[in-house]
Amino acid sequence: MRSLGLCAAVMTMCAGSAPAVAETMLRIGTVLAPMDPMGQGLEKFKAEVEAATKGEVRIEVFHNSQLGDTTEMIDQARAGANVGTVTDVARLSSFVPSLAIMSAPFLFDTYEQADTFALSADYLAWGDALKEKSGLMMLASNWYQGPRHLLTQKPVSTPADLAGVRMRTIGAPVWIETIRAMGAEPTPMAWGEVYSALQLGALDAAEAQPTAITGAKLYEVVKNVTKTGHIQLVTALVVSAEAWDQISPENQAIVRDLAVESGRYASRLTIELGEKSLADVAASGVSVSDVDLAPFKSAVAGVYDMLNLNAEVASVNKVLGR
Incomplete structure (x- = not known):
C-alpha cells in the first residue's frame, strides 16, 4: 500500500510539473x-x-x-x-x-x-x-x-491616361470594377508575382499602398506613383x-x-x-505626384450601383453620422 501511495504521489508531482499543452x-x-x-x-x-x-x-x-x-x-x-x-x-x-x-x-x-x-x-x-x-x-x-495609389510607367493625370493599361489589382469584383471604371484593364495576379511581371512587361501598372511599394521594392520597376488613394x-x-x-x-x-x-x-x-515610404520612393528617382481626384471620383461613381452596395453605403453613412 505504501508503494502504491508513493507511485500516486510521484504521478501527482509529475502531473503538476508537466508543461501546459497548447x-x-x-x-x-x-x-x-x-x-x-x-x-x-x-x-x-x-x-x-x-x-x-x-x-x-x-x-x-x-x-x-x-x-x-x-x-x-x-x-x-x-x-x-x-x-x-x-x-x-x-x-x-x-x-x-x-x-x-x-x-x-x-x-x-x-x-x-x-x-x-x-x-x-x-x-x-x-x-x-x-x-x-x-x-x-x-x-x-x-x-x-494604407491608401492605394497608382504605379505606372507613364504619368497619369486623368482616367483617360489609363486607357489600355494592364494594371494588377486584387481579384474581387469591387477592386476589378473600380480599376476598370478608372480607365485601366484590371489584371488580377498573386502579389508575389507583381515585381517580375512589371519588370518583364507582362503588366503595365499596379496599385498598392506606400509600405507595400517599398516592402516589395516596386519602385525598382515603375517610373511613376500617382497618389489617388482610390481605396483605403x-x-x-x-x-x-x-x-x-x-x-x-x-x-x-x-x-x-x-x-x-x-x-x-x-x-x-x-x-x-x-509618408516615409513615399519619400523613400521619391528618393529612388520615381516621380511621386498628387492629382486632381475629382475626375477619378466621378469615374467610379457607378460602382456602388453596379455591385448593389447602396444599402451598405447608407449603413456606413449612418454609423459615421454623415
Missing part, C-alpha cells in the same frame, strides 16, 4: 515583408495572445507568402487547416456580398472612420454570417494597410473556423480583443511609415 496552434501568414506594419502587428499579436492565454493558444507567423498567396491561405483555412491570414475584405464578399463595402472606392476618408464602422453592429453581423457561409472566422477587420485598404484577420472552435470561449474573447488592439497598433505604424 489548446490550439494558429499558423497566420501574410504576403508582406516582416517589417511591413502588418507583419509587425502579427508579431505583437502572437506575443500578447500567448502571454494572455498562458500558452493555451499559440501562434506561428509566416511572412513573404511562405504559406502561399492570400487566396491559397484562405482556401487552406476553409478546408479546416489551422491557418489564418490578413486579407482585404473584398475577397470575402463572394460569401457575404455586403463585406465588399470596406473596399469601396473613395468611401472612407480616414482610418478612424473605417475602424469605427468595423466595430458597428451591422458589420459584426456580416462577420458572423461569414463564419456560417465560408468556414472562416473574422477576428478583427481594422488592420489598415482596410483588411481583416481571419482564421479557420474549425481551428477557432477548438479554443475555449474565455480564450476566444481574449484573442478577439487582442486582434482588434493589434490591428490598431499595425494601423498606426502604417500611418506613421506611409
Whole structure:
C-alpha cells in the first residue's frame, strides 16, 4: 500500500510539473515583408495572445507568402487547416456580398472612420454570417494597410491616361470594377508575382499602398506613383473556423480583443511609415505626384450601383453620422 501511495504521489508531482499543452496552434501568414506594419502587428499579436492565454493558444507567423498567396491561405483555412491570414475584405464578399463595402472606392476618408464602422453592429453581423457561409472566422477587420495609389510607367493625370493599361489589382469584383471604371484593364495576379511581371512587361501598372511599394521594392520597376488613394485598404484577420472552435470561449474573447488592439497598433505604424515610404520612393528617382481626384471620383461613381452596395453605403453613412 505504501508503494502504491508513493507511485500516486510521484504521478501527482509529475502531473503538476508537466508543461501546459497548447489548446490550439494558429499558423497566420501574410504576403508582406516582416517589417511591413502588418507583419509587425502579427508579431505583437502572437506575443500578447500567448502571454494572455498562458500558452493555451499559440501562434506561428509566416511572412513573404511562405504559406502561399492570400487566396491559397484562405482556401487552406476553409478546408479546416489551422491557418489564418490578413486579407482585404473584398475577397470575402463572394460569401457575404455586403463585406465588399470596406473596399469601396473613395468611401472612407480616414482610418478612424473605417475602424469605427468595423466595430458597428451591422458589420459584426456580416462577420458572423461569414463564419456560417465560408468556414472562416473574422477576428478583427481594422488592420489598415494604407491608401492605394497608382504605379505606372507613364504619368497619369486623368482616367483617360489609363486607357489600355494592364494594371494588377486584387481579384474581387469591387477592386476589378473600380480599376476598370478608372480607365485601366484590371489584371488580377498573386502579389508575389507583381515585381517580375512589371519588370518583364507582362503588366503595365499596379496599385498598392506606400509600405507595400517599398516592402516589395516596386519602385525598382515603375517610373511613376500617382497618389489617388482610390481605396483605403482596410483588411481583416481571419482564421479557420474549425481551428477557432477548438479554443475555449474565455480564450476566444481574449484573442478577439487582442486582434482588434493589434490591428490598431499595425494601423498606426502604417500611418506613421506611409509618408516615409513615399519619400523613400521619391528618393529612388520615381516621380511621386498628387492629382486632381475629382475626375477619378466621378469615374467610379457607378460602382456602388453596379455591385448593389447602396444599402451598405447608407449603413456606413449612418454609423459615421454623415
